[in-house]
Amino acid sequence: MSVLQLLQRLWSRENEKPSKDQAKERLRLVLVHDRVGVAPDRLLPMLKDDLIAVISKYMEIDEAGLDVTFSQEDSQMALVASIPVRGVRRHF
Amino acid sequence: MAGRVIVITSGKGGVGKTTTTANLGMALAQLGRRVVMIDADIGLRNLDVVLGLENRIVYDLVNVAEGTCRLRQALIRDKRCETLYLLPAAQTRDKEAVSPEQMRKITEELAQEFDYVLVDSPAGIERGFRNAIAGAKEALVVTTPEVSAVRDADRIIGLLEAEELREPRLILNRLRPDMVRRGDMMTMDDVLEILAIKPIGIIPDDESIIVSTNKGEPVVLDPHSRAGQAYREIARRLEGEDLPISPPQMADGFMGRLRRLIGLQSR
Numbered sequence A: 001m002s003v004l005q006l007l008q009r010l011w012s013r014e015n016e017k018p019s020k021d022q023a024k025e026r027l028r029l030v031l032v033h034d035r036v037g038v039a040p041d042r043l044l045p046m047l048k049d050d051l052i053a054v055i056s057k058y059m060e061i062d063e064a065g066l067d068v069t070f071s072q073e074d075s076q077m078a079l080v081a082s083i084p085v086r087g088v089r090r091h092f
Numbered sequence B: 001m002a003g004r005v006i007v008i009t010s011g012k013g014g015v016g017k018t019t020t021t022a023n024l025g026m027a028l029a030q031l032g033r034r035v036v037m038i039d040a041d042i043g044l045r046n047l048d049v050v051l052g053l054e055n056r057i058v059y060d061l062v063n064v065a066e067g068t069c070r071l072r073q074a075l076i077r078d079k080r081c082e083t084l085y086l087l088p089a090a091q092t093r094d095k096e097a098v099s100p101e102q103m104r105k106i107t108e109e110l111a112q113e114f115d116y117v118l119v120d121s122p123a124g125i126e127r128g129f130r131n132a133i134a135g136a137k138e139a140l141v142v143t144t145p146e147v148s149a150v151r152d153a154d155r156i157i158g159l160l161e162a163e164e165l166r167e168p169r170l171i172l173n174r175l176r177p178d179m180v181r182r183g184d185m186m187t188m189d190d191v192l193e194i195l196a197i198k199p200i201g202i203i204p205d206d207e208s209i210i211v212s213t214n215k216g217e218p219v220v221l222d223p224h225s226r227a228g229q230a231y232r233e234i235a236r237r238l239e240g241e242d243l244p245i246s247p248p249q250m251a252d253g254f255m256g257r258l259r260r261l262i263g264l265q266s267r
């Protein structure tokens, strides 16, 4: 290993998240699916369908542009949804 | 008053259930309690060797369940501590040989005579686990600070809750302070952010556990072992003492050991 490679190694390791944080993030996500009892590839699509159904009662949304993901900041897991609104339904 | 029936369980195998059962049993007995440990790992008997009692087994759990012998006859008294007893697992028979209903009866009967009935659960979530929790009123969940072990612990916590075993307590085993310092190992606080459970103690990863298992002497009998100290503290917490749970420190070097030896530093 050249000196340059060694330096690169050290550098990239410093920039990488500590492995225990990676462990926590992966655990949080895997436990969501374990606890809900729904496979990872099914959970978000199911959630999306339900969200569309609920929100459509009030607004017209762009279903194709709907984006739902999990995000993790600090010690919290968040469900982040971006839902383009085309228009609000008139109720009177 | 009937004694406490506590199951020691984990989901994942090899994380320290048997070591924990043996050491808590011994530590509680040394506090003057009458303790019986049940090895519920049928077919994979281990608690006997960890305790160094393997040569004294005559009858086992299956014999008791089948009525081949009376419960009292199957109990082995520890050679070091006269208030400590073991009910060994059967070694060769099949796991179906004991039913949850039989386990409930056996633990109930033992709880009449002992302050503590500790049940060492096998790994997994099948029949052996069902047997182990059948008579228990409390549960200790053992995990290591690793993704797979914590994941399985979460599963077990859910199953315990479903069985009305509320308020299980967590033992974090094999913690390595050096790895924690590098950011390469989850701490108790990290694990508690993820699992819905209260802690009862942290056991450091400690060579003395392997040495003591080699000899068949629980590590709580070694006054210098850090793991032994940690187990003694858990025993006192079980007894109701309000001891703070502090994370294990780095093993000290030569000077620290010397200072401790000549009594300049407690522990």
Ligand SMILES: Nc1ncnc2c1ncn2[C@@H]1O[C@H](COP(=O)(O)OP(=O)(O)OP(=O)(O)O)[C@@H](O)[C@H]1O
Pocket (backbone or CB within 6 Å): B010, B012, B013, B014, B015, B016, B017, B018, B019, B020, B041, B046, B121, B122, B123, B173, B174, B175, B203, B204, B205, B206, B207, B209, B210, B213, B227
């Ligand atoms: N704190 C520790 N430090 C070092 N070694 C340990 C520690 N705890 C357990 N071990 C070792 O890990 C191994 C597994 O421990 P043990 O048999 O107690 O686990 P278990 O959960 O009962 O396993 P199983 O699921 O097979 O019943 C043993 O060899 C034991 O000596």
Ligand SMILES: [Mg+2]
Pocket (backbone or CB within 6 Å): B017, B018, B019, B041, B046, B120, B121, B122
């Ligand atoms: Mg075991």
